Amino acid sequence: MTTVSAEYVVEKAQQRRKLPPALIAGGAVLGVIVGLAIFAPLVTSYNPTTQDLTNILAGPSAAHWLGTDQLGRDVWSRLVYGARTDLFVAFIAVLSPFVIGTLAGVFAGYFGSALDATVMRLADVVVAFPFYVLVMLLVFLLGPGTGSIIIAITVVSWVSYARIVRGATLVAKNQEYVLATKAEGFSTSRIVLRHIVPNVVSQAIVFATSDIVLDILAIVTLGYLGLGIPPPTPDWGEMMASGQQFLTTHWELSTIPGIAVVLTGLGLSLLGDGLAELLSVER
Amino acid sequence: MRAGHLVRPRERGPALVPPAPSGRPGLLEVEGLTVSVSPPGERRRVDVVSNVSFNIMAGEAVGLVGESGSGKSLTLRAILGLLPAGATVKGGAVRFEGVDLLSGGKRSLQRVRGTGVTMIFQEPMTALNPVVRVGEQIVDAARRQLGWSRRESSEHALELARHMGIRDPDAVLSLYPHELSGGLRQRVMIAAALACQPRLVLCDEPTTALDVTIQAQIVALLARLRQESQMSLLYVTHDLAVVAQLCQRLQVMYAGSIVEKGSVAEIFASPRHPYTLGLIRATPDVHTVVDELTGIPGSAPHVGARPAGCAFHPRCSLATIECSSGEMPLRDLGNGRASACIHVDACQSAAEGLEAVR
Numbered sequence: 001m002t003t004v005s006a007e008y009v010v011e012k013a014q015q016r017r018k019l020p021p022a023l024i025a026g027g028a029v030l031g032v033i034v035g036l037a038i039f040a041p042l043v044t045s046y047n048p049t050t051q052d053l054t055n056i057l058a059g060p061s062a063a064h065w066l067g068t069d070q071l072g073r074d075v076w077s078r079l080v081y082g083a084r085t086d087l088f089v090a091f092i093a094v095l096s097p098f099v100i101g102t103l104a105g106v107f108a109g110y111f112g113s114a115l116d117a118t119v120m121r122l123a124d125v126v127v128a129f130p131f132y133v134l135v136m137l138l139v140f141l142l143g144p145g146t147g148s149i150i151i152a153i154t155v156v157s158w159v160s161y162a163r164i165v166r167g168a169t170l171v172a173k174n175q176e177y178v179l180a181t182k183a184e185g186f187s188t189s190r191i192v193l194r195h196i197v198p199n200v201v202s203q204a205i206v207f208a209t210s211d212i213v214l215d216i217l218a219i220v221t222l223g224y225l226g227l228g229i230p231p232p233t234p235d236w237g238e239m240m241a242s243g244q245q246f247l248t249t250h251w252e253l254s255t256i257p258g259i260a261v262v263l264t265g266l267g268l269s270l271l272g273d274g275l276a277e278l279l280s281v282e283r
Numbered sequence: 284m285r286a287g288h289l290v291r292p293r294e295r296g297p298a299l300v301p302p303a304p305s306g307r308p309g310l311l312e313v314e315g316l317t318v319s320v321s322p323p324g325e326r327r328r329v330d331v332v333s334n335v336s337f338n339i340m341a342g343e344a345v346g347l348v349g350e351s352g353s354g355k356s357l358t359l360r361a362i363l364g365l366l367p368a369g370a371t372v373k374g375g376a377v378r379f380e381g382v383d384l385l386s387g388g389k390r391s392l393q394r395v396r397g398t399g400v401t402m403i404f405q406e407p408m409t410a411l412n413p414v415v416r417v418g419e420q421i422v423d424a425a426r427r428q429l430g431w432s433r434r435e436s437s438e439h440a441l442e443l444a445r446h447m448g449i450r451d452p453d454a455v456l457s458l459y460p461h462e463l464s465g466g467l468r469q470r471v472m473i474a475a476a477l478a479c480q481p482r483l484v485l486c487d488e489p490t491t492a493l494d495v496t497i498q499a500q501i502v503a504l505l506a507r508l509r510q511e512s513q514m515s516l517l518y519v520t521h522d523l524a525v526v527a528q529l530c531q532r533l534q535v536m537y538a539g540s541i542v543e544k545g546s547v548a549e550i551f552a553s554p555r556h557p558y559t560l561g562l563i564r565a566t567p568d569v570h571t572v573v574d575e576l577t578g579i580p581g582s583a584p585h586v587g588a589r590p591a592g593c594a595f596h597p598r599c600s601l602a603t604i605e606c607s608s609g610e611m612p613l614r615d616l617g618n619g620r621a622s623a624c625i626h627v628d629a630c631q632s633a634a635e636g637l638e639a640v641r
Contacts, residue, residue: 176410180472183363184424184479185397194423198414 023274029267033260037083046074048081049232057250069239069253070246079260082234087264089146089219089229093153094212100154101161102197102204108162109169110192120166123159131156135218139227146229149222153215160211161204168200202279209272213265220261236261309338309378310515311362311400311483316375318357318366322587329587330373332358333539336613339483344509344516346526346547348562349536350583355519358536359485361385362517363402364392379483397428401481405488407468411460417471418444418456425478443474448504466497470504477508486518490525502529523566527551532619535559538584538594541613545620553634555622557599560634593623601626601633 036043046064052072060067066075108119126134135152142148172178173196181191222228223237231238236257243253318332332354339345349355360366362377364384377384379395404410411420421443422436431439444452447470460468469489476484486505490498506529509516518530526533527547534544535558543556554560561579581598584590590597596606605625613621624630 176404176406177412179365180402180404180410180475181412181424182365183396183400183402183485184475185393185395185401185428186424187393190427195412195415199412 020274020277022270023278026267026270026272026274029263030271033083033264033267034087036080037087040077040080040084044074044077044080046077048073048077048234050074057246059250060252066256067250067252069243075239075253075256078234078239079236079256082236082239082257083260083264085229085233085235086216086219086237089149090212090216093150093215093219094157094208096150096154097156097158097211098161098204098208101158102165102201104158105162105165105167105204106169106192106197106200109166110173110196116166119162123162126156126159129156131214132218132221136222136225136227139222144222144227144230149219149228153218157211157215160207164203164207165200168203169196172196172199206272206276206279209268209275213268213272216261216264216268220257310341310343310380311339311517312376312378313337313358313362314376314378316358316361316377317373318354318361318370319373320370320586325587327587328373331370331539331586332361334375335536335539335541336375337534337541337544339515339517341482341515342509342513343532344506344518344530346530346533347517347519347536348521348523348526348533350521352583352586353536354539355536356487359402359487359517359519362485363396363400364389365402397424397479397481399481400483400485401476401479402485402487403473403476403489406492407465407472407489408460408492410472411468411475413460415459416457417460417463420460421456421471421475422478424475428479439478440474443478444471446508447471447474448500449474465493466500469493469497469501473501473504473508477512477514480512481514483515483517486516486520488520491520491522498525505529523551523562535562538589539586540594540611540623542595542623543621544613545616545618549618549620553631555616555620555627555630555634556595556624557601557626557630557633558595560630561598593625601629 050073052068054072055064055068056070056072058064058068058072064074064076066079069075069078104119108116134156138152138155139148142151178191178195181195186195219228220235220237220240223235224241225237226241228237229235239257240254243250243255243257246253314336316332316335317330319328319330321328335354335358337345347355347358357366357370361370361372362379362384366372372385375385379399382391382395384392384395411417415423418437418440422431422440425431425439426433426436440456441452444456449455449467449470455463455467455471460471463471473489489505490501493501502525505516505518508514509529516529518526520526530547532545533547533550534541535550535556536542537558543550543554543559545555550559551563554563558579561577564577565579567576579598584594584597590607592605592607592609593599593602593611596602599606601624603626611623611625613623614627615621616627622630
């Protein structure tokens with residue numbers, strides 16, 4: 001018997017996927033900020049913590065592009081090194097609840113019954129508290145510092161990932177391809193990790209891009225309230241707080257880190273939108 | 284309505300169906316299988332599959348035919364322990380190569396799944412993982428079960444794809460399921476199921492979602508693969524034409540029970556159950572011009588509201604008062620045939636008209 005002919009859609013494979021404009025714009029904004037943070041020593045000429053008390057509160061000049069603060073530290077250096085601190089902490093603070101929440105959600109959704117009930121009631125307990133109240137309480141109890149911030153944010157925000165991923169898992173586990181993998185004799189862990197997780201993780205990724213904006217705001221807020229990364233490590237929140245007392249004479253000291261926060265948030269939001277569009281098209 | 288547009292596949296050539304092998308031990312034995320569910324909103328449990336028994340020899344293709352809701356898909360799933368939530372096996376035994384799959388727990392099932400028994404599904408779009416490339420999906424199970432290396436498995440994937448009649452397999456294997464056509468997806472799914480070289484493939488209406496030409500290609504592919512590798516098929520469908528083309532033996536299910544079984548040729552020539560007769564009469568034939576297809580009056584009973592006696596009697600033209608009460612077990616008619624009808628002779632004379640029509 002001869003080979004039966006088969007037809008398939010080659011054009012689809014050859015079609016270049018167009019990147020959404022939001023993804024490009026967000027990527028560009030964030031790329032510049034992340035680039036500056038990574039290459040901080042190359043784009044600044046002052047140590048961000050070195051004080052020069054003979055040259056305090058100087059306005060912008062050729063030597064100090066954005067002037068100096070009340071301790072004579074270079075504002076541009078502090079801004080760039082602050083990006084380093086804040087973005088790094090935010091990255092860890094989004095990665096950790098992402099991993100924990102996704103795993104909790106996928107196992108709760110897949111196995112259901114007692115495990116599901118336990119995980120989801122725990123999630124209910126966490127969301128019963130307002131976000132900032134719980135984060136500040138935890139940071140206060142653990143003592144200010146990078147580690148405490150990451151732990152506090154993880155404890156609070158794994159819940160969103162778990163809920164999103166659980167919902168997606170409930171849908172995915174009843175799909176025929178899961179039945180097919182069972183019929184082929186796959187182990188449960190392989191089914192969950194290799195076949196369910198890749199199908200549900202994209203929703204968690206999209207959420208992560210908006211969650212990281214919230215996390216940066218939380219980190220900056222904690223810094224502003226004095227619960228953040230301890231001085232003299234540069235941090236946008238601490239910069240805003242300490243510039244506040246000179247608001248009438250040197251408004252730029254508080255405003256410049258504020259603009260940096262807004263730009264970072266904007267870049268991440270655009271990136272998130274673009275990513276959501278890209279991932280939904282691929283379905 | 285003119286019903287002459289469908290080609291009756293079995294008249295296309297007898298070469299596809301070799302005679303059934305005999306004298307070999309049963310590969311799969313299902314004995315008294317009973318599956319029960321709770322109807323929506325009710326607490327009581329009702330049997331959706333009751334006391335189903337059959338066996339499949341090595342290298343044999345067996346058809347399981349019935350309407351939607353007759354319990355044929357649940358029978359299939361019960362064999363591999365893949366019943367949906369809420370459905371449970373109430374009784375009976377399923378033995379594969381002598382090993383009981385129902386009482387052996389998860390471990391004996393896992394040993395058999397993939398390499399011993401596997402399953403092909405109706406809807407190839409949902410039965411393939413949307414985010415994994417098809418090349419990986421074909422060999423994924425085999426890599427684990429047979430321990431193929433990465434390099435070996437990509438060679439095997441190409442070979443399997445070519446064997447399934449996929450043109451240009453290099454290009455196809457690097458695509459995702461949504462980039463393939465329905466027929467191609469079904470070929471991919473069959474390739475994935477056959478990668479572990481199973482001895483029995485359970486087919487859950489694998490061609491129902493495809494159009495007629497692609498359906499004919501897939502059925503021909505399955506027939507060829509069965510002959511080449513001497514695997515067995517249990518083919519669930521409501522399409523008698525496919526059974527005629529692919530299978531040696533046939534069992535007809537109605538309302539959760541097998542009502543007739545026997546060789547395909549004999550059942551088609553002379554059905555011994557009024558339900559089978561009705562099904563055959565309702566199949567359009569290219570050689571006969573009829574004004575209207577003869578349907579079966581009424582519709583299949585709902586789960587939990589099955590009539591006493593013979594479940595088919597309210598729709599049956601041969602029914603008498605005896606049909607409405609008592610048990611209707613399968614009665615052996617000799618030569619591997621059996622029927623649950625108590626009016627076998629009346630049915631036989633009714634079926635003679637069928638012969639005349641042909």
